[in-house]
Amino acid sequence: METQPETGQGIGRNTLKNLVRNKKYNTHMHQNRVSNRNQNQNQHFSHKEIGKYVFNCQWVGNLHARRILSERYGLYGDVISVFDTTLNVKTNNDDLLVVTISKVRSPINMNVLPIFKEKERGGGIQGFRGIIDFGTEVKIQKNEMSIGNVIFRLGKCRVFQSALDRLPSANHLSEFMSKSDEIFKILKTYSRKGCLLSPDLTTKGLLSKFLKNVHSYRCGYSNAFTATANTMMSQALLDLCGKGPGYTPSGDDFVAGYLGVFNWISRSLNFNTMNFPSEKFAPLTSWMSSKLIDYSKRNLCDEEIQAMINSIAAGDLNQYISSIVKISRRGHTSGIDIATGMTVALYTVIDDTFETNIIGRFFSSLYPD
Known part of the structure; x- marks a missing residue:
């Protein structure tokens, strides 16, 4: 059995082997550290360009797709x-x-995702606030959209097409007649202080006045709404525009939801749609809020609202309620006001089609006095 050398007797065979082995190990570890450092640097520059934040565009809506994806340069x-x-x-x-x-x-x-690592932004995605300023120009150049120091890559962007593909019939509407109490209960359950269903000082009385007007303007869908009734209903909606707090006021959200459902069902049943000219409602609210009303009137709505409208055509109560719950989570009051407007529009049509009084009962349940 070989023994370890005493001090001063030289280096033994095993000790020499260990030194050689350790040297190889240290060399290997050094090479790995250099390789990892180079790899991290490459990853850093691929995810965040020098002085710029980079996002990948996943989807762009069909309203903007043609121009965004075909234009090579321009503001x-x-x-x-x-x-x-x-x-x-x-x-x-x-x-x-x-x-x-x-x-x-x-x-x-335009739906986008950041492609830098979260740790490069202090441990989490902070979003656009702080890296994009109000008034910054938006430019398109070489398959990219740029906003200041932020780049949106468009190369792999897909186009979102509207999925409003179901046309409701009177039979579909009848599925919701006996379920009105359940639907209105869900709306009240998810209402938030300040919305039209649970008003504060800025929204008090708005919904009650509108429901009263709807009830009094009923004229029968067999006549597809006379010009007089159409004008009166438009005025009732105008009275809501710009009313309430928030970036998009509660009244505007309700109007957008109401017009989206009302006009889609009207088109499906070959009735007159609601005449609601933008030159009348735009001066009553902000530019952005007026555009959202205009798009909703034209049924240019997002996929969650489309799912709620499609559930009417399918006679699918469960999907309708699920959509209310999902949409109601938006903003502070925006979502629940949109869903309320959609539901009031649905029962406006049902009342006129089947000569029921569901809107009247809803009014009485909200305002028993």
Whole structure:
């Protein structure tokens, strides 16, 4: 058995082997550290260009797709508002483009994802606030959209097409007649202080006045709404525009939801749609809110609202209620006001089609005195 050498007797065979082995190991570890450092540097520059933040465009709505994806150079518009996960652009042809990290797709949206690592932004995605300023020009160049120091790559962007593909019939509407109490109960359950269903000082009396007007303006869908009734209903909606707090006031959200359902069902049943000219409602509210009303009137709505409208055509109560719950989570009161407007429109049509009084009962349940 070989023993270890004493001090001063030289280096033994095993000790020499260990030294050689350790040297090889240290050389290997050094090479790995250099390789990892180079790899990290390459990853860093692929995810975040020098002085710029980079996003990949996942989807763009069909309202903007043709221009955004075909235009090679040019000014597209200006930023009019910036939030954590959303920024709004007023295009130079007077349309609204919503750039969002949200996954909800819409004809007016551009859905994007950051491609830098989260740790490069202090441990989490902070969104657009702080890296994009109000008034910044939006430019398109070489398959990219740029806003200041932020780049949106368009190369792999897909086009979102509207999924409003179901046409409701009177039979479909009848499925909702006996379920009105359940639906209105869900709306009240998810209402928030300040919305039309649970008003504060800024929204008090708005919904009660509208419901009373709807009840008194009933004229029978067999006549497809006379011009007089159409004018009166438009005025009732105008009275809501710009009313309430928030970036999009509660009254505007209700009107947008109401027009979206009312006009879609009317088109499906070959009735007259609601005449609601933008030159009358636009001066009553902000530019952005007026555009959202206009798009909803034309049924340019996002996929969650489309799912709620499609559930009417399918006679699917469960999907309708599920959509109310999902949409009601938007903003502070926006979602629940949109869902309320959609539901009141649904039962406006049902009352006129089947000569029921569901809107009247809803009014009485909200305002028993």
